[in-house]
Amino acid sequence: MSFSSLKNLTPVTFYFASVVCFVLANVLKGKSLSFYYVLLVLGLIFFFIGMLKRIRTKR
Secondary structure, three states, rough: OOOOHHHHHOOHHHHHHHHHHHHHHHOOOOHHHHHHHHHHHHHHHHHHHHHHHHHHHHO
């Protein structure tokens, strides 16, 4: 699997994806607890990827 298309995305895109994951996690918390945790972890991953891209582009 090639992740070369992720290199062209801006940090704001990853931040937005993390916010969407967090909102969906809160909406679906009562229905599926396992899906809630998956979305939380995915949101954290997107957030940290956005932070790393932001730090690397600042230099």
